[in-house]
Amino acid sequence: MNGTLAVIGKLSSMVATTQAVRSRSHMSHTHRYFEMLGAAYDVPAESDRFDVFLDAAMAYFFEDHTAGQLAEDVPRHFGEDSLLEAHAERIRLLIEEASRLESAGADRFHAVLDVSARTGQVTGNAPAAQLTGQSFPCRLDDLPLNVEALAEIRRTARMVHVQDRVILAKVETDQVRACLALIQRPKDAPDLVQVSLSHVDWSPELMARLREAFGLTQSETQVLEGYLGQLSQKEIAQQRARSLETIKGQSKSILRKTGCARMSDVVQLCASIAFLMRQLPDGAPATSGETWATPVRGMYELARPGGRRLAWYQAGSGQRPVLFIHGYMQGPFFTPGFLSRLTRSDLYFVAPSRPGFGHSSPSRGRGDYVRTVVEDALALVDELGLEMVSLCVHHGGAPHGFRIARALGDRLAGMLVVGGTIPFDDVAHPAHMNPQTRFAAMATRHAPSVMRMALSVGLPVYRRRGTKAFLTTQFQRSPLDMETLEDPVLLKVQSEGLYHAVEQGTETWVRDGRSVMADWTDDLDGVSAPYTWLKAGDDTVVSTEHVEALLADRPNATLKVLPGHALNLLHTAARDVCAALEESV
Structure with a gap:
């Protein structure tokens, strides 16, 4: 080190x-x-x-x-x-x-202060000196604690018989840090008040646990986070760009849901919960609590040459098959509502996982990734005995979908593109993209090692923060997509898609991203079968104008723009997608 x-x-x-x-x-x-x-x-x-x-x-x-x-x-x-x-x-x-x-608990140092109830003199251990920046012994007033915490310590010192108290305190050094303070009067030391301090990181994971425990909305959780940071109502309103009356109304809702009479009681209740959570065994994961594992329900496997295996899913219980090619981050997973509509249309999806995604084996090398994607799909079609094939391709799966469609030739019966990406132009397209997609496109196209570094650094961070934090970053320029994160069903499906993308590490992202960013215009031109292209009106990755320009001279292409939808078009517009699928099949 x-x-x-x-x-x-x-x-x-x-x-x-x-x-x-x-x-x-x-x-x-x-x-x-x-x-x-x-x-x-x-x-x-x-x-x-x-x-x-x-x-x-x-x-x-x-x-x-x-x-x-x-x-x-x-x-x-x-x-x-x-x-x-x-x-x-x-x-x-x-x-x-x-x-x-x-x-392993290495960052859970335990700072202990011993305060004389008679003189107010304070001694402390080494972690306490490190946390407070104070040399011992010192006076109680010399401790860099907030006024409310000092007052509670003095109140405890004046009382002989008092129950243990857990409060939220602040250590006000160069860096203000929120701490849990356990204040006790040891029975074997009547002149002593003992204060144990433990740093509180009000992380997104902890706030999510509090939100779930109290049944708070996302907005109420953000207001609560302000109180935990010891902000006033006015400061919370300014921070959140909301009116003071709005914050007061949300505060009343928090009090009602937590059963507390005062917001200070809510803060102490949250501190107590956080304290109890930190008493979990050291082996407990210091993460969001998510298990980033690709679901295997509805999954099948097909043996491939060289010991490889192709994982594929069947979704829906109709009689007519559709080959589904998933997006870049969105995997072959669907909401119950979508599956119900799919079955009502007498359809079912055959959804292969591309090499290195989910439980499919990686391609043998970086150079044969594209060829392996096509070969896997054709092998699956042959294995299932499908003479004619209908295709549904989604988002970043569009380049692969058109490559497969071209390889199918006369066996392609019809094709639906849902929110598909288009051949990338360095000059024309980046300005419309959200920052994360723009960075991924440029890094993958021009400096794959930078992309690999970003993934190596970022994925462990987001495994700790949770998929919701990752998706919030992705959707920050898309209010419609941000709304989907408040729907547990939609969040679950999107999270499963992310697990599917990172199941085997970062290398697949780089390989797949490079294949998407490569010029696939010839594959687009090579498809003569009719296809429909569903385009979200509020897509923050591909503009409607660019798709219109791409399809303008293609008589076999029909463009349908769906306003009021964004990147999650597949999940939020199930009726329109399934209706278009019926037409294509």
Whole structure:
């Protein structure tokens, strides 16, 4: 670890130097490279720094990443950047080590303060000195605790018989930290008040547990988080850009749902719950509690040459089969409502997992990924004895779908594209995309090693934060998609799709992303069978204008735009999708 710390120190120094010598508004490629690298090395020590790293990675590619303009000096690494690959692997190991230490309880230091009830003099152990920045002995008033916590300690000191109290306190040093304070009067030391402090990280995972426990809405949970940060109602209103009356109404709802009379009681109740949660055995995972495992319900396997296996799913219970090619992050999983409509239309999906996704074996190498996708699909069609094949392709699965359709030739009966991506144009398309998709597109296309680093750094972080945090980042520019995260059914399906995408690590993302970003215009031109293209009106990845331009001179293509839908078109527009499927089949 010492060698690693030296590397981190050197990188931080280099970053500081680059910042000091800036003489113009845009840094050179070299400077941006080291800023990105330095930010990446910060993540193992503090996972919240991942967002800073992502900003630095975007700045590496874009002069103005609000407009999506690619910087002129970005190098085009069509192969691999071996140096960056080595850094990515080192950072991955550092993150794994940090996670191991955290799950073992290494960061749960226990600070204990002993306060004389008679004189107010305070002594403490080494963790207490580290937490408070205070030398012992000292006076009670010298402790950097908030006024309410000090008052509670004094009140306990004046009482002889008092029950143990757990309160939320703040250690107000250079960095204000929320702590749980367990205040006790030990029976064998009548002159002593003992205060045990434990740092509270009001993480998204903990807030999700509190929300579930009390039955709060997302907005109420955000208001509660403000109170836990010891903000006033006015400050919460300003922070959330809401009226004071709105915050007061949500506060009353929180009181009603928690059964408390005052918000201070709610804060203490939350602190108590957090304290109890931190008493779980050290082996308990310090994560969101999610098990990132691809579902196997409805899954079958087909043996492939070379010991590979193809995993595929059957969804729906109709009589007419449709080959379904899933999106980039969205897997072959559907809501009960969609499956019901599918069956009502007398259809069922045959949905193969591409190489390396879910439980399908990876392709043998990076260079044969596209060929393996097509060969797997054709083998499955033959295995099931399908003479004529209808296709449904979804989002980032569109390039693969058209490659498969072209290979099927006269066996293709019809085709439906749901929110499909289009052949990518570096100049025309990035400005419309949301920042995360824009970054993924450019990194995959021009610097796959940067993409691999982003995944190596980011996925462990989001395994701890939870899929909802990941999807919130993805959908931040799409209000309609953000709404789907408040629907447990839609959130479950989207989470399963994410598990399916990362089941076997990050390499598949890079391989699949590169195949999507490759020029597949010839495959598009090679499909003569009729197809319908369903387009969401509020898609934040592909604009309606670009799809219209793509399909304008294709007489076999019919475009239908569905307003009021976004990236989750497949799940939110089940009726329209199934109606279009009936027509295609």
